[in-house]
Amino acid sequence: MNTPRYAAAAAKLLRRYLPGATVASGDSSRGIGTIERAMRARTRQRRLLAVGASLAVAAAVLIAGTLLDKWRQSSASSGVIAINVTPSGQGAALARNEDEAPLRARSSIESGQRIETPADGGASLQLSTGTSMTLAGRTSFRVDGQGATQRFTLQRGELLARVAKLMPTQRFIVDTPDAEVEVRGTRFRLRVLEHGESCGAGSRTRLDVSEGVVEVSAPNQGAIRVKAGEAWPAGCSGTMDPPQAPAPSQSGARATAPAPKHDVRSAARAAVSDGAAQRTSGLSAQNDLFAEGVARGRRGDTSGALRAYQELMDRYPSSALAENAMVERMRLLAQTPSGALEASRYLARYPRGFAVREAKKLVAEP
């Protein structure tokens, strides 16, 4: 970088005659005061920076959380929920208005479509939200909404539902001819009788809640919350237990047993894969035995319940419900010395079963 001649000479001239540095220092007390003030300001600034950084981090976390939550809610509420339905037993029909066609395995069902099951038929519905429903025989079921509000109508018959946890913006409602049942994330059984009965003020709807809370709205009764172990209408729960509409001898299409979600799925899958009436009727019998165990257990008839579960395990050792029956036995015996033994048996038979943790706990802490 060569300096042009005149520029270099000018710089030299200016340097030679620079103003001298003999400057009298100013007011020292003012200068010292300025330094102390700057020190205090620096402290404040550092504090403010620390507080600001903390606030910024907190705000960022809050905003991120809010956005994530909103995104989850919107993605959950904006999408249309897919519903797959598979027939069981003697099958079912898929109808829209007056058109009706046989229901095929893994059919997709949309709003406005109806499922009609014959006396010895049935169907299993699987929603993309994780909710599953099983329809019993002689049931008419319609899909009314697949959005944030999942709405269905049970015109007649019976369904067993296992509802996945709902987002705050989601609703799950089942209408019956004389009631509206809104779910709060639970497992329940809902049935519509052919005719009104003496109890329940003539209502044909019967609800039996096994887990969580279900809200029922009926004319002149307002909204009633039915909790786990309760039935609605009060005093009519006994009507749920007996077989409702006996099918031909082999089908025995009684109400679907309130089995856990994956049990229903497994049972449905088994029924679909086999597709044989013989196997289907076996499934009904399994359901009956399991339901009997549940009913007896609820009434306090522990030995009766244990017998029912044991019979199910003995007669149908390869059944999908056998594992559930064994787990129920284990739970009933949990408070007795036989609980650990039953848990050991379970672990030996189902080393990867769904209740392994519970069984291990029982074995470890009898």
Add this chain to the structure above:
Amino acid sequence: MSPANRVPLMLVPAAPAGSGSEEPGPPGLDDSTLLAGLRAQDASISKAFYDRVRPIVDRTLARLLGSRDNDYEDVAQRALFEIVSAIGRFRGDCPLDAWVSIVTARVAYRTIRRRRTERRLFVDDQPHEVSLVTRSHASAVAARQAIERVRAELERMNSDRAWTFLLHDVYGYDLKEVGQITGVSLSAAQTRLVRGRREIHERIKQDVALARFLKQFSEDG
């Protein structure tokens, strides 16, 4: 810029001068002690720090701003405030004197840039010094006139280039320091310097009398 072309004049001498305000600090308090005390908000070192940096602030301001400037003391106080506020950024990779000088020059530069009515680039407020260092009255007058004409040319130049030329070639800041003072990158400072030198050269070449004087001045050494 090669080392041979480095401007020998440093605004702040690398080695402390012998007397008076040139004293780097009170005995017993070296720079590291002062800086540690300052960072720890120790008010007791305020006076020692003031005594240490005030001479550097004054020298810098006297050259850039002029000691008779109306705002001199205010600018000096602002520079002191800025030095303490920015002390956290001083990493010790240059002498404290140089760093203080750069911070002060930056404050002075901003002050002058903010002025709308008066933007003096080169302060010649001590004309008596010319006579002290020149051999004769005639040459003193000639030198004084030449300085005035150079100053006038600098005033007419692009302000950024003129400042860069002054800071680098006259006051002895290196390009990195010029960039820090004027708030531009190293490459931008270099570009301004090259263009500023070329521009002042062309301007002086147009002034025959000034060109002749500078040629003679340069040859006389």
